[in-house]
Amino acid sequence: MELSLKELTKVIKGKIISGNPKSIIKSISIDSRTLNKGDFFIPLLGEKCDGHQFINEALSKRAIGFLTSMDENRLNFKREIYLNKIIILVENTQEALEEMAKYVRKISRYEVVAITGSIGKTVTKEIITSVLKQKFKVECSPENYNTEIGVPLTILSYNDDIQILILELAMRGLNQITRLAKICKPKIGVMTLINNTHIELLGSVENIVKAKSELIKAIPKDGVTILCRDDKWYTLFSSISNSEVVNYGLSNDSQVSAKDITLDEMAKPRFKLCFKDREVDISLPITGDQYVLNSLAAAAVGISYEMDLNQIKKGLESVKPFKMRMQIEEGKRNILLINDSYNANPTSMKAAIKVLSYLKQKRKRRSVAILGDMLELGKFSGISHINIGKFIVRQNVDLLLTRGENAKIISQTALSNGMSKDQVHQFSSNDEIKENILNLIKPKDIVLVKASRAMAFDDIADFLTVHN
Template sequence: MASFTIDEIGRATKGELLQKGKANYVSGVSTDTRTIQDGDVFIALKGDNFDGHHFLTTACEKGAGAVIISDKEAGNSLPDTVSVFLVADTKQALEDLAHFHRMRFHVPVIGVTGSNGKTTTKDMITALLSTRFHVCATQKNFNNEIGLSMTLLSMTEKTEVTVVEMGMRGFGQIAELCRIASPTIGVVTNVGTSHIGILGSQANIAKAKGELIEALPADGMAILNGDDPYVKAMGNHFAGKVITYGTKEHSTVMGKDIHYEESQTRYTCAMFDEAYKIKLNLLGPHNVYDALAATAVARILGVDYRKIQKALADFQPIGQRQTILDVHGISVMDDSYNANPLSMEMAFRSLKQLPGKHHYLVLGDMGELGAFEEQLHYETGKKAANIGFDGLITVGPLCRHLARGARENGMTTVIETDSCEEAAKELSHLAKPGDIVLVKGSHYMHMEKIPGLLVTGD
């Protein structure tokens, strides 16, 4: 974890030193008194449902060497052994400290964004680069200002490459993350319809995601999905080097001769003047795209292709992303982490890759689609019917439009429910041993409960 002198904290945050404590430096940064270490600086973050100022006494009792506050009165009763800084915004202070620390390092910093696949792509990049470098990377999907800042603050003298995931819900948010991280390489996976309810159009989503490429230095590198016209266009006015990847059109990094097998995907990766076979223990074309993006980063930074082959063959995504569970002889693909129309279609195609007596869908509402929510749910149901499944169970009010789209386009077994419990009960009657089931929906729908309910029979 990053250490700072008291003077560096003041310079980085432009904070007012209200009280100089005993220590001349801090050995780490904390925003949580449950994990604070002796000698850390504690930053009292404030949110809609929490206020770190309420925990200042606890932070000091646990050994904080300094605290950063935005409420001046909260610092009045703190022990005189602790340095106290006053700032206008404590979250901004955290970001400023993270940026200050990041700029101590002259190493590649890779920013990853996109509507779908950014966490898996980030994790693949990390896996491939870790075969050669000491890598600092975003944990899980902690991709907002706080998560990104804590990732940067975990850089050490051993760090040779940093990989950060960048999420957004509106204009300016990627730009702010880039201000903190100063990325040198930018990866954009795709532009879908998630957050369209906030931004209003795919073109606006592309503009918001494109802030990553706009923030890169002139000697930086943009790695772009060449099969996505919104993403490919981001390279048109970029002064640095552009590397494209894809499977449909000629790109710098190409996935060719793709074969989808039971629980595996095989393809040939062609890049520059080399070509080599890749095996993924993953399903669906979207994972090929994620692997191509990761391969582009790894080869550019000098990772040997044989190490890439092995790392991709060994790669497994984190939980609730196409995890295959055996429930009483029924294969359940738990892809319940989150959902939007594009990721739904990707999951449909992955499910069809698995052999089974019947293929069923259990789908929950997709959020943040705004005025387009009814239309996009209907179109998702239509795609499910066109791809061809043996039955559909929906959960939630928005998925009634999805059910209608499936029913009106030829799917005959369509069951609408209002809860995960009801859906699990219907699924227990519908699915039999040897069948394949996809469970997917937006995170707030808690679709991850369904496999467990199916196990217990509740």
């Protein structure tokens, strides 16, 4: 990114308070703690604080200037450190950030692949990146840079020397994806499976579908929409697309599909990737057969960019394991730790428990599940946790530890469906789990740690790793 002060001011409809109109802005920051010398500081209004409070700190770290929605009389900055700095007055700094990103995207030559859905968005983004890197110069958004703040920051972080930028688009309400799509202008849209994740925010699955479909409507006629053929909403999604549709899935009528799916000793998938009359053997280096579907989505993107199956194979087999997502680690007391603590919903919870059960059978060891609440499920929360409790019993988990009001339902259901009291333990805090866990697990146990992000179960997983 390189914008002159004059050019930037015009784009964001701002007023120059200080600075040479010919000055060049090359990088921005919204966080004074991580700001680098020469960055242009954009103070945003957050839930807990106003970024304007940190203007002095940003300038002391040699920011070249800042954006502000406060006029000069209201600003509380030190005169001696703002001399010769760029200062631009705008009505709203968040809107200015978005307008800046829209302009940079408009003048950029690269294409954008945007991903949304309920399950596996970040994983799919990473796998798509690995695939497309086999043929193109590609970048993708950092983890969690998927909001009205993160998407603009990602766009403003890259120069026009890349060919494809891959973005994840988050959704916490209607019209948010439309807002993000107007900023990033995607050429290809990828939809992962839809379920009731975030239903607490949207009220119904139908509203979730409506919100997610905003991405499909944003794809231009000369673009491509990538849809999951196995999704119950596939027919609806394909009917509202204005672009070519390429579908993927495990069903026989999928354009991009997989067959002969097996798991190796560490539950890593092996399968044949199929497209038209061609197929190629794939060995994924990540744990869990749930990642086959994510890989098919990535393959569909590669095919849309006219990559051959061998290039796609190389990309799929080059994927790096994901931090806190089915991450297999050596643990204390020689346990095998499955760290899946990044997040949880009913689908991903069952997938993780299936892997736990598979490894138990393969290795002839005990299985231990440390589970926390699955959040944002609204009216489906109770039944979802009951179903996980029943699933735990069906999968013959040997020891169950839970923490959280919702996860307590998992424990109670497991007890009422056949697990004994010495197999089920409920805790009130992560610290209490850490105080007791080493007395409950046995050497060589296989231990799964999983909960929604807000439960901070990565703290428990970290405690169980060997380095601690």
